[in-house]
Amino acid sequence: MATEIVEKNKKTEESVEAKSKGLNTLLWVLVVVLFAAAAIGNVYFQKDFSAPVRVIGMAVALVLAFIFAAITNEGSKARSFFKEARNEARKVVWPTRQETRQTTFIVMGVTVIASLFFWATDSIIVSIINFLTDLRF
The missing domain is CATH 1.20.5 (Single alpha-helices involved in coiled-coils or other helix-helix interfaces)
Incomplete structure (x- = not known):
């Protein structure tokens, strides 16, 4: 059982293609900038734009931030973790x-x-x- 888990972890680590440290850092900087832009932009443009326009702008910035976060090394590991968690949840036998x-x-x-x-x-x-x-x- 333990050897199966170790082998599965090795396969998971091999399947996640690692990005270079510089590219990974750049992606995280973009994530932080987009999150900050969403938060600060909402407050800064409060008088210039209506609430629906600001909400749409924040949503776009946050979606882009999540996309950039998902393609980092840590994001790839998180995606594989959630994929495995979903597969395990499907195996659960729920009570009647x-x-x-x-x-x-x-x-x-x-x-x-x-x-x-x-x-x-x-x-x-x-x-x-x-x-x-x-x-x-």
Whole structure:
């Protein structure tokens, strides 16, 4: 099992083509500039343009930033991670409606029983403390 995971990680690392450090840095600078342009531009052009125009401008800048972030080395790793996570999520066997209902009732029952136990324990402790503090020596 562990060897399969190691081999899968090696394949994943090999399949993600690494960009040069300079290109990767340039892409991250573009991402930061686009995010900053979206935020600052929204405030700066508040009086010049209506809200829908500014929202569209911000959306375009943010989409471009996400695209540039997705093609960086880290973005490629993140995309492969999410692809694998989606494949694993498809393998999940979800409980039926009846199993969910039964489990819910079990949890509610245990919660009620635990609540009654703690209430009784608390009441006994409070009674003992009241008895001890009312004693006069």
